[in-house]
Amino acid sequence: xxxxxxDGGTPLATERLNLRPVEKGDLxxxxxxxxxxxxxxxxxxxxxxxxxxxxxxxxxxxxGEGEHAFAILRKGEDALIGVVGxxxxxxxxxxxxxxxVGRDYWGNGYATEAVRRVLLYGFGVLGLSQVDxxxxxxxxxxxxxxxxxxxxxxxxxxxxxxxxxxxxEVIVYTLxxxxxxxxxxxxxxxxx
Numbered sequence: 753x754x755x756x757x758x759d760g761g762t763p764l765a766t767e768r769l770n771l772r773p774v775e776k777g778d779l780x781x782x783x784x785x786x787x788x789x790x791x792x793x794x795x796x797x798x799x800x801x802x803x804x805x806x807x808x809x810x811x812x813x814x815x816g817e818g819e820h821a822f823a824i825l826r827k828g829e830d831a832l833i834g835v836v837g838x839x840x841x842x843x844x845x846x847x848x849x850x851x852x853v854g855r856d857y858w859g860n861g862y863a864t865e866a867v868r869r870v871l872l873y874g875f876g877v878l879g880l881s882q883v884d885x886x887x888x889x890x891x892x893x894x895x896x897x898x899x900x901x902x903x904x905x906x907x908x909x910x911x912x913x914x915x916x917x918x919x920x921e922v923i924v925y926t927l928x929x930x931x932x933x934x935x936x937x938x939x940x941x942x943x944x
Contacts, residue, residue, distance in 0.1 A: 764869050764873055765869070766865045766868070767865070768862070769825065769826060769827060769862060769865055769869070770826075770827055771824060771836065771866060771869060771870065772825065773814075773821065773823070774814055774821045774837075775823070776811060778811075779804055779811070780804075781832040782802075783802050783803070783807055785832070785833070785834065785852075785853075785855075785856075786798050786852055787799075787801055788854065788855050790855050791852055791853075792915065793916075794852075794887075794888055794894065795852060796886070796911060796913035796914070796915060796916060796922075797914065799915045818839060818840035818844075818847075819838075819839055819840075820838040820839075820874075821835060821836075821837035822836050824836055824853065824863075824866045826862075833853055833854050833856075833857045834852050834854055834857065834862065834866065835851065835852060836850070836851040836863070836867055836870045838870060838873075838878070838880075838883070840878065840880070844878070844879070844880075845880060845881045845882065846881065847878070847880050847882075847883050847884070848883070848885065849867065849870065849883050849884070850885070851863055851867055858893070863894075863897055864897050864901065867897060867901055871901065871927070871932055875929045875932055875933075881928065881929050882927065882928050882929070884924055884925065884927075885903060885925045886909070886911055886922040886923070886924050886925075887922060887923050887925065888920065888921075888922060888923075889908075889922075889923060895925075898925045898927075899925075901927070901935065902935035903926060903927045904926060904927070905923060905925055906925060906926040908921055908922065908923050908924070909924050
């Protein structure tokens with residue numbers, strides 16, 4: 753799993769966050785934060801209650817081919833506050849992004865900041881041409897995050913959601929490399 757920038761060691765960072773590969777030592781924080789029922793309910797795969805065994809299994813999956821999972825940390829702190837990751841599909845041109853942030857950290861823009869940084873990594877370093885995201889209807893915060901980062905609603909679909917008891921309807925959003933570049937440039941110009 754590539755874990756850093758192409759320059760051979762620089763961690764992914766933003767103005768307020770550091771992103772590093774998830775690791776075994778993150779297990780207690782992941783169990784505590786992702787295992788919160790209000791966090792888990794919006795995901796297809798995080799169970800509630802969440803056990804250390806389930807997190808260990810997930811950590812093993814994160815080291816697989818095409819998996820790029822990053823712990824979200826506030827700068828100057830070592831405590832994980834969430835996770836963001838890309839699962840690259842066959843062919844290496846497209847990926848799906850997933851993310852969550854612990855409830856105590858909601859409303860601060862951390863997820864948006866982390867998603868933007870991982871999208872830059874995906875499009876720039878990994879050479880992706882498209883990234884998809886799936887969200888449950890009613891998850892207004894996540895829908896806002898996606899539209900604010902340039903994603904467009906593509907379609908609805910039924911998706912396997914084992915942690916939610918079976919298939920669930922999701923809204924699939926899509927972002928191309930070109931649209932991400934356009935939105936990123938537009939936002940940068942707007943800040944000047």
